[in-house]
Amino acid sequence: MVEHRPWLTFLTHGILILGVLLLVIPIYVTFVASSHSLQEITSNFSLLPGRHLIENYTSALSVGPRDLGATVGTMMVNSLIMALGITLGKIFISLLAAYAIVYFKFRFRMFFFWLIFITLMLPVEVRILPTYKVAADLKILDSYSGLIFPLIASATATFLFRQFFMTVPDELCEAVKIDGGGPIRFFFDILLPMSRTSIAALFVILFIYGWNQYLWPLLITTDERYYTLLIGIKRMLDVGEGQAEWHIIMAATMLAMIPPILIVIFMQKQFVKGMTETEK
Amino acid sequence: MEKRVVFKQKLLPYFLIAPQIIITLVFFIWPASQAVYQSVLQEDAFGLSRKFVGLANFAYIFTDETYLNSIYVTIIFSFSVAAIAMSVSLLLAAMADRVIKGATTYKTLIIWPYAVAPVVAGVLWYFLFNPTIGIVAIYLKLYGYEWNHSLNGGQAMFLVIFTAAWREISYNFLFFLAGLQAIPKPFIEAAAIDGASPLKRFWTITFPLLSPTTFFLVVMNVVYAFFDTFGVIHVITAGGPNYATNIMVFKVYHDGFLSLDLGSSSAQSVILMFIVISLTVVQFRYIERKVYY
Numbered sequence: 001m002v003e004h005r006p007w008l009t010f011l012t013h014g015i016l017i018l019g020v021l022l023l024v025i026p027i028y029v030t031f032v033a034s035s036h037s038l039q040e041i042t043s044n045f046s047l048l049p050g051r052h053l054i055e056n057y058t059s060a061l062s063v064g065p066r067d068l069g070a071t072v073g074t075m076m077v078n079s080l081i082m083a084l085g086i087t088l089g090k091i092f093i094s095l096l097a098a099y100a101i102v103y104f105k106f107r108f109r110m111f112f113f114w115l116i117f118i119t120l121m122l123p124v125e126v127r128i129l130p131t132y133k134v135a136a137d138l139k140i141l142d143s144y145s146g147l148i149f150p151l152i153a154s155a156t157a158t159f160l161f162r163q164f165f166m167t168v169p170d171e172l173c174e175a176v177k178i179d180g181g182g183p184i185r186f187f188f189d190i191l192l193p194m195s196r197t198s199i200a201a202l203f204v205i206l207f208i209y210g211w212n213q214y215l216w217p218l219l220i221t222t223d224e225r226y227y228t229l230l231i232g233i234k235r236m237l238d239v240g241e242g243q244a245e246w247h248i249i250m251a252a253t254m255l256a257m258i259p260p261i262l263i264v265i266f267m268q269k270q271f272v273k274g275m276t277e278t279e280k
Numbered sequence: 281m282e283k284r285v286v287f288k289q290k291l292l293p294y295f296l297i298a299p300q301i302i303i304t305l306v307f308f309i310w311p312a313s314q315a316v317y318q319s320v321l322q323e324d325a326f327g328l329s330r331k332f333v334g335l336a337n338f339a340y341i342f343t344d345e346t347y348l349n350s351i352y353v354t355i356i357f358s359f360s361v362a363a364i365a366m367s368v369s370l371l372l373a374a375m376a377d378r379v380i381k382g383a384t385t386y387k388t389l390i391i392w393p394y395a396v397a398p399v400v401a402g403v404l405w406y407f408l409f410n411p412t413i414g415i416v417a418i419y420l421k422l423y424g425y426e427w428n429h430s431l432n433g434g435q436a437m438f439l440v441i442f443t444a445a446w447r448e449i450s451y452n453f454l455f456f457l458a459g460l461q462a463i464p465k466p467f468i469e470a471a472a473i474d475g476a477s478p479l480k481r482f483w484t485i486t487f488p489l490l491s492p493t494t495f496f497l498v499v500m501n502v503v504y505a506f507f508d509t510f511g512v513i514h515v516i517t518a519g520g521p522n523y524a525t526n527i528m529v530f531k532v533y534h535d536g537f538l539s540l541d542l543g544s545s546s547a548q549s550v551i552l553m554f555i556v557i558s559l560t561v562v563q564f565r566y567i568e569r570k571v572y573y
Contacts, residue, residue, distance in 0.1 A: 008478065012375045013382075019372040020389045023449065026404040027396075029415065033407065042413050097300035104293035105286050112297055119308045121560045125507045125529045126552040129536040129545055130311035130318070138306075150307040153300060170285040183287040212397035214511040219537065230399050234515060237403070246413070253403050260395035265388060272391075275454055 027257070034250035041246045052247065060251040065236045069224040072252045075232040079211055079256075082147040082228055086210035089152035091202055095195070098161035099187060103173070120155045124216050132219050142223040151216060157202055160277060164198050165191065201274035204267045208260045229256045312553065318546035337547035347548070349523055350531045353437075354506065357527050360441045361509070362501035365448035366494070372449070373456035374482065387457065394450040399511025401447040406516045409439055429517065433524030436517045440525050443516065444509045451504075452497050459493035460486065499563045506555065528552060 033041050034057070036050035060072040100106075101113055124131060131150060140146035168191065176186040217228045227235065233256060236249050264271050319337055323330040341347045376386050396404075408416045409429060417427040429436040463486060471481045487494075510529050513519060519526035519534060526534075532552060536545030 005478075009378075012378050015375045016372060016379065016386050016390075019368070019375075019449075020386065022446070023390065023393050026401075026408060026446075029408060030404055045413065045415055047415070093299040093303065096296040100293040100296035102283055103287055104289065104296075106290070106293045109293075112301055115304055115309070116300060119304050121557045122308045122312050122553065123507050123556065125510065125532070126549050126556060127308070127311040127315050128533055128549070129542065130314035131307060132537070133314070134306060134311055149303065153303040153308060158300065166283070170283065173283075173285045177285070183289060183292060186287075208395050212395075212400075214397060214399045214514075215533070218514075230397055230511070233403060234399065237406075237515065246407070249403070250407070253400060256400050257396055260397075261392050264392045264395045268388060268391070272454065275394075275451075276458060 030250050030253055033246060034254050036247060038243070038245060038247045041250075042243070056247045056251045057255075060248045060255070065232075065245050065248045065252075068227075068232065068235055070227050070232060072229065072232065072248070072255060074225070075227050075229040075252075076255060078144075078147075078226060079228040079230070080259075081144055082213065082217070083207050083210035083259075085144065085148035086151050086213070087203055087206040089148060090154040090157050090206050091199060093152060094154045094157035095161055095192075095199075097158050098165055099191065101158075102162055102165040103183065103186075116153070116155050116158050118155075119153050124151075128215075128219065135220055141220045142226050144226070146220045147213075147217055147226065147228070151210070151213065154206075157206070160198060160202060161195065163277075164195060168194060197270075197273070198277075200267070201270045201277065203274075204263055204270045205274035207263060211260050315546045315549040315553070318542055319550045321543060321546075323542050333543070337543040338551075341544055341547050341551075344544075346523055346526065347531070350526045350528050353523070353525060354527045357437070357441060357444075357509075357525070358502050358505035361444045361448065361505040362498060364441065364445040365501055366452050366497055368445070369449045369452035370456050370494075373453050373460055374486070376453075376457055377460040390453050391450045393447060394454075396447060397511060398444065398447055398509055399515050401443050402512040402515035405439060405443040405446070429521075431521055433521055436521055436525050440509070440512055440516055444505060444512050447512070448501060448504055452501070455493055455497055456490070459490050463489050496563070499559060503556070503559050503563075506552075506559075 029047070032047055032049055033045070035053035036045070037052045037056075040046070040050055040052075061076075062071055062073060065072075097112075097116065101109060135141055135146050135150060138146075140149065172190050173186055176190060181189070212230070213228070214230050217226075217231050218234070221227055221231060229252060233249060233252050236252065237244055320332060320334055321330045322333045322336065372390060376383055376390070379386060393401075406414075408414045409427065411417050411428040411430065414427075420427045427435060429439045467485050467489070468481055471485055476484070506527075507529055509527070510533065513525055513527055513530045517525040519530045528548065529552065532545055532548040535541045535548065
């Protein structure tokens, strides 16, 4: 920085380390708990890793919590299907919509644009019952379609692609036209390859969004075969007067955090790009 | 902004835009209009009869004490979450901005909790503060402080605010750090040469220049606290004890989905819609100005 003040540098690092600890500690405790037996967790909880790590994870993944009817393995697969379905679905339909809005002139173009914009103002939370009723009428409760389709409209992705397409030089489009190519060829040969970085950034953000969905799956899944991991964890906690199986819950919680955290850490560049660009 | 070069096809654009529009109409516009429609109707529990009652549902909820309570709880909750999450992350971002060695490591270590779902954050802290087995609760007890958020409303409120704010630190940090790094260094250096202390430089130069970011984050944090914290509440307190943490979004879920009170729930949905619409308008107006800033 500007001047040299050793104590200030010391304080800076001190505060940052405290901040990091505040963020890491709950995860560490969860990890430690997932390596203990239930009895160790409930009676004398030690903050050092225990010896039941492998046992807890295998039992969670293959046997699952008691009385739930689904293994954590199944629930992870469901979460993955939902997350990928939402991510790819949003990217796909937003690419097409943005392409139509930018590269074509047609009646109701602006009307459609505003219609898509309105979705920003209607999160699931404000239309819980009627959306549930639509899903029930379409018979997509307790199904992958039900977990995915109602969530794939995306104003932010459409805007992001629109924004990007506006910066693509017109000459490229003209060149394709002169060569006798049509809109489909332009889209696949030029626009799609050029959108790679935007797609990657969106993929990271949307995967996290999809994996972390909670309210909607909670509303529409009653059949345990379609429980996502987050719903499963909540169900495991609902034991009433009984003893929650903390060792399994903590293992499941770790498994629920690992995929999105790995994506943020290993695709940090795309993550930061996605965050700062989609929020505009 | 319009493209100079466009394709001539007449039907193709409709096919391209159709999937997005169909999903929007079926799962967004139609349900939202149904919520508005039902908010002026009264329907019996079996859906056998319905009649138009005008604004009676709204009049009813605004005299309902649990609803007024949930408005109050939501205000306290959102502003506390925004204030705590933003001040902690501004402090961390200001510190990270000073660091030369290890800055990227700190950044990585601070941004990853964004990937933790609010409901999972709820599980983490619920476990730590669990009155019977949570280590924080046990330590508090050792020092003579009785912790039981399932009985004590104040403690429950503290825990959900704390958890929701914890989850939002990464997000704010990312934007504050980007904002800080965009401030031209000569401003700071000039002030330093004039003898201004680091703290004085921060409050008189950095903080005012950061105000667009701060304002943007205030809106985003309030939106988050209103609409994305359902999981935190659901896992830790389920609105209790005695409605102490019954935020509006949790109440609309509870009344509509569990108690099946259609009229009241729709009226609440409509009010929430107004809130999101106003917040979105504020957010987009601000972004217009950011362009010229």
